[in-house]
Amino acid sequence: MKEKVQLHKETFLHELEEFLKIPSISAVEAHKDDVKKGAEWVAGALKNIGMEHVEIIETDGHPIVYGDWLHAEGRPTVLIYGHYDVQPPEPLELWETPPFEPVIRDGKIFARGATDDKGQLFLHIKALELLKKEHGIFPVNVKFCIEGEEEIASPNLGPFIDANVDKLAADAVLVSDTSFIEKGQPAICTSLRGALAMEVEVKTANSDLHSGAYGGAVPNAVHALVRLLDSLHEADGKISVEGFYEGVPEPTEQLRKEVAEIPFDEEEMKQELGLDALFGESGFTFHEQTGIRPTLEINGVTGGYQGEGIKTIIPKEASAKISCRLVGDQDPQRVYELIEEHLEEHKPAGAKVSTKQFIQAKPVALDSRNPMIQKAADAYEKVYGVRPLFPKEGGSIPIVEVFARVLDAPVVLMGFGLPTENLHAPNEHFHLDNFEKGIETICEYLQSF
Numbered sequence: 056m057k058e059k060v061q062l063h064k065e066t067f068l069h070e071l072e073e074f075l076k077i078p079s080i081s082a083v084e085a086h087k088d089d090v091k092k093g094a095e096w097v098a099g100a101l102k103n104i105g106m107e108h109v110e111i112i113e114t115d116g117h118p119i120v121y122g123d124w125l126h127a128e129g130r131p132t133v134l135i136y137g138h139y140d141v142q143p144p145e146p147l148e149l150w151e152t153p154p155f156e157p158v159i160r161d162g163k164i165f166a167r168g169a170t171d172d173k174g175q176l177f178l179h180i181k182a183l184e185l186l187k188k189e190h191g192i193f194p195v196n197v198k199f200c201i202e203g204e205e206e207i208a209s210p211n212l213g214p215f216i217d218a219n220v221d222k223l224a225a226d227a228v229l230v231s232d233t234s235f236i237e238k239g240q241p242a243i244c245t246s247l248r249g250a251l252a253m254e255v256e257v258k259t260a261n262s263d264l265h266s267g268a269y270g271g272a273v274p275n276a277v278h279a280l281v282r283l284l285d286s287l288h289e290a291d292g293k294i295s296v297e298g299f300y301e302g303v304p305e306p307t308e309q310l311r312k313e314v315a316e317i318p319f320d321e322e323e324m325k326q327e328l329g330l331d332a333l334f335g336e337s338g339f340t341f342h343e344q345t346g347i348r349p350t351l352e353i354n355g356v357t358g359g360y361q362g363e364g365i366k367t368i369i370p371k372e373a374s375a376k377i378s379c380r381l382v383g384d385q386d387p388q389r390v391y392e393l394i395e396e397h398l399e400e401h402k403p404a405g406a407k408v409s410t411k412q413f414i415q416a417k418p419v420a421l422d423s424r425n426p427m428i429q430k431a432a433d434a435y436e437k438v439y440g441v442r443p444l445f446p447k448e449g450g451s452i453p454i455v456e457v458f459a460r461v462l463d464a465p466v467v468l469m470g471f472g473l474p475t476e477n478l479h480a481p482n483e484h485f486h487l488d489n490f491e492k493g494i495e496t497i498c499e500y501l502q503s504f
Contacts, residue, residue, distance in 0.1 A: 056185065056189075056494075056495050056498045056499070057491075057495055059185050059188075059189065060185070060491050060494050060495055061491070063181075063185070064491060067177075067181050067490075067494075068159065068164065068487075068490075070100075070177075071157070071164065071173070071174060071177050071490075072157040072164075072166075073096070074093075074096055074100075074139075074168075074173050074177060075155065075157040075164075075166040075167070075168055075169060075173055075174075076155055076156070076157065076166075077089055077092050077093045077096060077155070078141075078144075078154075078155045078167075079092065079093030079139055079140050079141055079168070079203065080140070080141055080142070080143050080144075080206075081116075081117055081140035081141075081203055081204050081205075081206050081207050082142070082143055082206060082207050083143060087117070090117045090118075090139075090140055090203045091117070091118060093139040093140065093203060094111050094117070094118040094119075094120050094139060094201075094203055095111065096139070097120045097139050097176075097201050098110070098111050098120050098122070100177075100180050101120070101122040101180065101199055102122070103184075104180060104183050104184040104187060105124060105187055105193075106122035106123065106124055106197070106199065107122065107123060107124055107125075108121070108122060108123050109121070109122035110122070112215070114204075114211035114212075114215065115210075115211055116203075116204050116207075116210060116211050117140065117202070117203035117204050117211075118203055119200065119201070119202050119203070119211070119212060119215055120139070120199065120200075120201040120202075121198070121199060121200055121201075121222070122198070122199045123196075123197060123198040123199070124193055124196065124197045125196045125197075125198075126192065126193075126196070127192065127193060127194065127195050127196045130194070130195050130196060130504055131195050131196065131225075131226035131227065131504050132195065132196035132197070132198060132224070132225045132226050133195050133196070133197055133198070133225060133226065133227050133228075133229050133501065134198045134199075134200060134223055134225035134227070134228045134229065134458075134462070134464070135179050135197065135198070135199050135200070135201075135228075135229045135230075136199075136200050136201070136202075136228055136229070136230050136454070136458065137172050137175065137176030137179070137201050137230065137231065137232065138172050138176070138201065138202050138203065138204070138205035138206070138232070139172075139173060139176065139201055139202075139203055140202070140203040140204060140205060140206050140207075141167050141168035141171070141173070141206060142167065142171070142206050142478075142479045144167045144481070146481065147481075149481035149482070150481045150482055151165070151482055152165055154166060154167040154481075154483075155167060157169070159487070162486060162487050162488065163476075163484040163485060163486050163487060164484060164485050164487065164490070165482060165483065165484040166483065166484075167483055168483070169476070169483050169484050169485040170472040170473075170476040170477075170478050170483060170484065170485040171232065171472065171478035171479065171483065172205065172231070172232045174472075174485040174490065175231035175232060175470065175471055175472060175485075175493070176201065176231065178231060178471060178490070178493040178494050178497055179199075179229070179231065179497055181494050182494045182495075182497035182498045182501065183197065183501070185494065185498060186498055186501060186502065193501070194501050194502050194504060195501050195504045198223065198225060200212075200216075200223060202454075205232075205452075205454070208414055208416070208453060209453055209454045212454050212457070213453075213454065213457045216454075216457050216458065216461050216462070217457075217461060220461060220462065223462060224462060224464075225462060225464050226427070226464060227427040227464055227465050227466070227467055228455075228458045228459070228462065228464050228465070228466045228467065229467050229469060229500075230452075230455065230466060230467065230468050230469065230470075231469050231470050231471055231493070231497075232452060232468075232470060232472075233448065233452075233468045233469075233470030233472065234470050234472040234473055234474050234476075235470070235471070235472065235473055235474070235489075236317060236318065236444055236446060236474075237318070237473070237474070238473055238486070239439065239441060240318075240441060240443075240444065241435040241439055241441060241442075241443035241444075242443050242444050242445070242446050242470065243423070243428055243431055243432060243435075243443045243444075243445055243467065243468055243469060243470075244421075244445075244446055244447070244448045244468040244470065245313075245420070245421040245422070245423045245428070245445045245446075245447065245468070246346065246347065246382075246418070246419065246420040246421060246447040246448065247418065247419050247448045247450065247451055247452055247455055247456070247468075248346070248349070248350075248380035248381055248382055248418050248448070248449055248450065248451055249380065249381035249382070249385060249387055249416045249417045249418035249419075249451060249453075249456070250378065250379065250380060250381065250387070250414050250415070250416040250451040250453065251378065251379040251381060251387040251390055251391055251412070251414065251415055251416075252354075252376070252377070252378045252379075252412070252413040252414035252415075253376075253377050253378075253391060253394070253410055253411060253412045253413060254374055254375070254376050254377070254410065254411045254413065255280070255283070255284075255374060255375050255376075255377060255398060255408065255409075255410050256372065256373075256374040256408070256409045256410070256411075257276045257279050257280045257283065257358075257372065257373050257374070257402075257406050257407070257408055258276060258371060258372045258406070258407045258409075259273070259274040259275065259276045259279065259369075259370075259371055259372070259405050259406055259407070260273060260274070260369070260371045261371065262371055263368040263369065263370055263371050264368060264369040264371070265367070265368065265369075266367040266368055266369050267367065269369055270369060273369060273405070274403065274404065274405030274406055275369050275370060276358060276359075276370045276371055276372045276373040276406065277358040277359050277370050277373045278403070279373070279402065279403045279405070279406035280356070280358060280373040280374070280375060282401075282403055283398055283401055283402060283403075283406075283408070284353055284356070284375055286397070286401045287351055287353075287394075287397070288351070291336070291337040292334060292335050292336040292337060293336055293337070294336075294349070294350075294351045295397075296351070296390075296393050296394055296397045297393065297396075297397065298389075298393045299349070299351070299390060299393055299394075300349070301384075301385065301389070302383050302384030302385040302386065303348075303349055303382055303383045303384075303385060304382070304383040304384070306343065306347055310347060310447075311343065313423065313444075313445045313447075314340070314342045314343055314346060314347060314446075314447055315340070315342075316444050316445075317342050317444055317446050319340075319341055319342060321333065321341065324341070336348055342446070342447070345449040346446065346447030346448065346449050347382055347447050348382065349379065349380060349381050349382050349385060350379060350380045351377065351378075351379045351394075352377065352378050352379070352380075353375055353376070353377055354375075354376040354377065354378050355375065355376040356373070356374075356375045356376075357373065357374050357375070358370050358372065358373025358374065359373065377394070378414075379394075380449060380450075380451070381417070381418050382418050382420075383418060383420070385418065386417070387415040387416065387417060388415065391410075391412055391415070394410070395410050398410065416451050416453030416456065417453075417456045417460075418451075418456065419455050419456035419459050419460075419466070421459070421465060421466060421468075422465075423445040425465045427465045427467055428465060428467055430500060430503050430504070431443075431467050431469050431500050433499075433503065434496050434497075434499035434500035434503060435469075435496055437496075437499050438492050438495045438496045438499060439492060439496070448468075455468070469496075469497070469500070471489045471490075471492075471493035471496070472485070472489070473486060473489070
């Protein structure tokens with residue numbers, strides 16, 4: 056298949072460039088029509104490779120694209136998931152070339168969406184195209200479910216999956232929206248932490264007060280918020296919210312062994328980040344802290360006078376944004392309620408506390424020994440000559456948990472990005488070496504059935 060990829064490489068790259076030119080930014084209302092164009096491009100690409108029942112399904116937000124081919128009797132059904140929406144490109148001044156004018160240089164293709172996720176989604180379409188040309192049919196039954204809202208937390212895909220279990224039923228869900236450990240070292244992610252995002256607001260008096268006339272005698276909203284935030288953690292990094300660790304599993308020996316296989320150099324990490332020390336929950340390694348343990352992080356704090364110079368006031372209000380990463384059987388709603396109770400219990404005298412929730416996603420853990428995942432590992436090894444590792448991703452792809460739970464199918468996180476490819480940042484790019492080998496690997500995987 057390597058020769059076939061090389062033969063069609065230039066044509067494929069030209070097609071990808073056309074896809075990347077579409078500014079399908081789901082978070083920005085002004086780009087709603089562009090997001091629709093992205094859906095239409097995907098639908099057209101699926102029809103061109105022989106998918107049947109291709110449809111653009113409207114939602115309360117942006118469309119979902121579906122297509123299938125179900126004529127491989129007696130063989131598994133693979134549901135391919137990806138997303139055609141992208142992050143906003145700002146700050147534009149940091150891009151070396153315009154974000155929606157794809158450029159190839161230094162063995163990479165640069166554009167917003169190049170690695171997250173248009174480039175990786177495109178690999179599946181082209182792999183299937185080559186397999187169809189080679190054999191006249193596809194080696195497995197195939198379904199596509201491609202959304203346009205992943206970058207805004209997939210608000211409409213979850214309900215769509217719940218309502219279309221039979222339509223989406225599959226033996227495995229195949230996703231390419233993750234990264235290698237490093238160049239040349241493939242990875243199949245086998246867990247994703249859940250997420251909870253919230254804002255805390257503290258109010259005291261009904262107006263800001265003169266610090267000379269009232270200082271020392273009335274509650275200060277910023278002081279109160281700082282004390283509340285400090286109460287959320289112990290000195291050793293453990294989260295002090297009562298009940299927070301409900302549902303957090305004790306790491307098994309096998310899990311800790313898999314995590315320990317991921318390369319890590321503490322000194323290099325500190326130097327790269329400009330730190331003189333790392334910090335985290337005691338008793339766990341860096342990759343355990345960032346992959347299989349829960350967190351509670353303060354993302355931003357606002358309060359008091361923020362302008363130039365000094366304004367001697369006692370602030371009447373202050374707020375903080377908080378996010379949690381969750382693992383095991385932790386329930387995001389339960390964690391939110393526990394944090395609310397903690398804040399109410401620990402609020403200083405004269406402070407009124409309110410909270411608002413923004414994001415909620417459940418964690419998901421996958422068994423690396425599952426045959427569908429091991430076949431993917433075999434395919435990587437055949438193409439790259441290296442067996443993939445099984446990292447535990449600290450971030451969240453909320454819809455993965457929904458697919459796994461509702462469809463009761465293993466999710467194979469078969470990514471081809473690199474951690475250095477600036478996803479969500481200026482100068483996003485995708486390495487052409489992984490573009491070529493990614494198509495080969497997907498072909499090997501699907502043919503293995």
